[in-house]
Amino acid sequence: MTVRFAVVGTPGDRRVALFRAAVLARGLAEPSLVSWRDVLAGREIGAPAGALLRIDSPGEDAESDALLRGPGDPARVGGGASWYAAFTKGLARVAAIPGVELLGDVGEIAVMFDKRSCHAVLDRAGVPVPPAFPAGSYDELRERMAERGWARVFVKPAHGSSASGVVAFQAHAGRVKAVTSAAWLDGVLRNSLKLRAYEDEEGVRALVDALAPDGLHVERWFPKASIDGRAYDLRVVTVAGTPTHAVVRVGRGPMTNLHLGGERGDLDVVRSRPALWTRVLDACAGAAACFPGSLATGVDVMVGADLRSVAVAEVNAFGDLLPGLGDLSGNERDTYAEQVKAVIDGHARRRGQP
Ligand SMILES: Nc1ncnc2c1ncn2[C@@H]1O[C@H](COP(=O)(O)OP(=O)(O)O)[C@@H](O)[C@H]1O
Numbered sequence: 001m002t003v004r005f006a007v008v009g010t011p012g013d014r015r016v017a018l019f020r021a022a023v024l025a026r027g028l029a030e031p032s033l034v035s036w037r038d039v040l041a042g043r044e045i046g047a048p049a050g051a052l053l054r055i056d057s058p059g060e061d062a063e064s065d066a067l068l069r070g071p072g073d074p075a076r077v078g079g080g081a082s083w084y085a086a087f088t089k090g091l092a093r094v095a096a097i098p099g100v101e102l103l104g105d106v107g108e109i110a111v112m113f114d115k116r117s118c119h120a121v122l123d124r125a126g127v128p129v130p131p132a133f134p135a136g137s138y139d140e141l142r143e144r145m146a147e148r149g150w151a152r153v154f155v156k157p158a159h160g161s162s163a164s165g166v167v168a169f170q171a172h173a174g175r176v177k178a179v180t181s182a183a184w185l186d187g188v189l190r191n192s193l194k195l196r197a198y199e200d201e202e203g204v205r206a207l208v209d210a211l212a213p214d215g216l217h218v219e220r221w222f223p224k225a226s227i228d229g230r231a232y233d234l235r236v237v238t239v240a241g242t243p244t245h246a247v248v249r250v251g252r253g254p255m256t257n258l259h260l261g262g263e264r265g266d267l268d269v270v271r272s273r274p275a276l277w278t279r280v281l282d283a284c285a286g287a288a289a290c291f292p293g294s295l296a297t298g299v300d301v302m303v304g305a306d307l308r309s310v311a312v313a314e315v316n317a318f319g320d321l322l323p324g325l326g327d328l329s330g331n332e333r334d335t336y337a338e339q340v341k342a343v344i345d346g347h348a349r350r351r352g353q354p
């Protein structure tokens with residue numbers, strides 16, 4: 001039996017192109033594409049019999065976004081609850097495609113896209129995570145922070161990604177400060193590519209209360225290690241349970257997401273410390289073990305300012321878009337080549353070959 005891939009993605013998306021290139025580089029047949037637009041619009045979908053079906057992100061596609069969140073400015077913040085309901089419905093349609101073998105577990109993908117569930121799963125498995133609570137309003141946020149004696153937290157929309165609506169919040173001695181990339185424009189909260197600080201309490205309340213209806217996951221602020229005064233974390237990709245690729249992301253503010261001005265840093269700041277590096281890899285392998293049905297995961301893992309502690313901020317189901325990044329073993333396989341190899345090796349093993 002030859003290996004035949006299919007991909008759920010968006011036509012023209014970079015992820016689809018990179019995966020396709022990795023498949024063709026192994027001399028395998030052109031992967032067929034199942035469009036997220038068709039999945040979400042309820043149109044007929046299918047894939048060749050026996051295909052191994054990779055589920056990837058819809059990407060930054062306005063048409064899919066409108067099907068997921070409803071019509072509106074794709075740059076607006078919010079709508080996470082509608083997005084999630086439509087997305088999980090789409091996943092169920094994908095899981096029902098007859099005759100294919102899924103390379104991702106749709107239930108696991110759904111957990112990874114709910115920061116509250118994902119955090120709970122990691123915590124139960126003993127993976128280090130910052131302590132957390134859910135909140136439904138600004139007042140509840142303040143109440144629960146006060147109960148715990150926490151002055152600094154990260155407020156995250158439960159179904160957010162790419163730092164959309166994430167707020168780094170602190171309250172000291174009657175003063176508040178909220179740092180976020182969300183900004184009001186004509187009465188609509190939108191993602192900007194710039195972090196800004198809000199220091200008036202009514203403004204912060206309006207911001208948090210606008211985000212709250214989609215569900216908020218609040219974590220204690222984990223003091224991150226820094227390079228030249230700039231906090232960093234790592235994105236580690238695991239393939240078949242093993243950490244295979246890692247980048248250091250050095251932030252311009254409390255968030256390190258690359259589109260907010262974060263930059264790739266020198267991995268040696270972590271890798272040259274064997275005990276710390278082992279802790280990072282163990283946390284990521286532990287996180288991946290919570291999602292055994294997922295061929296790849298993208299773990300956002302933070303290193304503490306003490307250069308000892310580590311904590312996982314989130315696990316991304318579609319966190320493998322790191323173009324041109326070679327693997328940790330030095331074989332110069334990118335994240336896509338690594339996954340194609342893992343599938344081929346796994347298939348060979350299942351068929352009793354070496
Ligand atoms: N508890 C935390 N303490 C400190 N920094 C955090 C915490 N949680 C997240 N961050 C920072 O904020 C960024 C965005 O958070 P993350 O959970 O990855 O959400 P997103 O899905 O928006 O990327 C992370 O990359 C990390 O640098």
Ligand SMILES: [Mg+2]
Binds near residue numbers: 162163300
């Ligand atoms: Mg992240």
